[in-house]
Amino acid sequence: MTEGVLPEAGGSDAESAAGVHRPRRSDVTRAAILRAARERFAADGYDRATIRAIAADARIDPSMVIRYYGSKEELFATAAEFDLRLPDLSDVPPDRLGAALVSYFFTRWEEDSTLPALLRTASTNPSAAERVREIFATQLSAAVARMVADPAEAPRRAALVASQLLGVALTRYVLRLPPMVDISPADLITWLSPTIQRYLRAAPGPDRR
Amino acid sequence: MTEGVLPEAGGSDAESAAGVHRPRRSDVTRAAILRAARERFAADGYDRATIRAIAADARIDPSMVIRYYGSKEELFATAAEFDLRLPDLSDVPPDRLGAALVSYFFTRWEEDSTLPALLRTASTNPSAAERVREIFATQLSAAVARMVADPAEAPRRAALVASQLLGVALTRYVLRLPPMVDISPADLITWLSPTIQRYLRAAPGPDRR
DNA sequence: AGCAGAAGTCAACAAGCGTTGGCATATCGT
DNA sequence: ACGATATGCCAACGCTTGTTGACTTCTGCT
Structure with missing residues (x-):
């Protein structure tokens, strides 16, 4: 590489660096x-x-x-470095995990558009897609593993969760489907929470009521 | 434009044209x-x-x-011309609409990758995104309107359906998240159907069971 | 057979891209 | 005050892109 030209090319985080170096x-x-x-x-x-x-x-x-x-x-x-910064949800009662996860993601998205950005890029850029897979595997999947009953089911349940959450991010922030843009965060959370809750905790199969 | 150069530039469909013209x-x-x-x-x-x-x-x-x-x-x-070719679902009993819609989309995707293609492109190309919005508005939204109880709720419910279905297409065909790729269509249909069913028919709010 | 026009090839264009090296300026330790 | 070095700008490179126009080859009609 051209590393030698730079004084310290492999340097750490840039923005508001709590100076490890000067x-x-x-x-x-x-x-x-x-x-x-x-x-x-x-x-x-x-x-x-x-x-x-x-x-x-x-x-x-x-x-x-x-x-x-x-x-x-x-x-x-x-x-494209991105940390979901998933909070510790071990105190949340199991039947509220869906709602907690959904509302967390919303507050995260509204304040930081990096994930939609990553999503947009990942559709055409292979290394961005790889990055999304990494985030999914190391961050979301790991967090979901702590929420589900059977650890063997974790990857599958995490994938289902991702499909719904990323689907919302896609339609709302990237494609901007009008009805999806217009719906209020509160309403959206109300609609989505049961879905995520079911993906996390429910037994497979159609739910009867 | 350069239309004049071409013998018949505004011609109709090309593939296996049932010759309106020679x-x-x-x-x-x-x-x-x-x-x-x-x-x-x-x-x-x-x-x-x-x-x-x-x-x-x-x-x-x-x-x-x-x-x-x-x-x-x-x-x-x-x-990118794309017709969802949504079948007539008026004979399907209302409590099976979710399952019918989900399984239809799967068979459609597996045989024709145009929609994932459109999705991939729509993330960065504005006119492709506009195309997706059109398809949503004229095709999916119209079909959903025939399935829901209150027509005023149709756009919102259609958007929710789209968020889940496009989310699956995104994670499975575009991003290729491993657990999402590995899951069998049958299992996926089992998991997704209740979600779509709820978005189509359920009263808003968390479902109790 | 001969010709009109369609079908296809070839080479080139202008523009935009990521990237590079050289050169001017500013900053700081001494 | 001076030299070292970090910081910045400028001009250019090699390459790829969409697009164009001139040219050749093929086909079907009279």
């Missing part, structure tokens, strides 16, 4: 690039989000992007 | 282009699917693609 003067630029990159990748996807456009948003030269992040692919990898 | 000698080529385009758009999305690659698949010159379809955008518009 903060560099260029940190604000790095952060500006990353912020612009996140926005562009979110709005346009990997291919249409050009380095030149990202640089223009950050008001610096395109070459700086490469110098600080090595390549477009590496920039994307950094921009 | 079939042209080039119809097989047109069909080959369209088939290759569908595959490429499906596999790579709009941006990465290049005209050159499509032409190579169809074993013709890239310029032919333009001559027959005008531009990449128009080619995509033609390739």
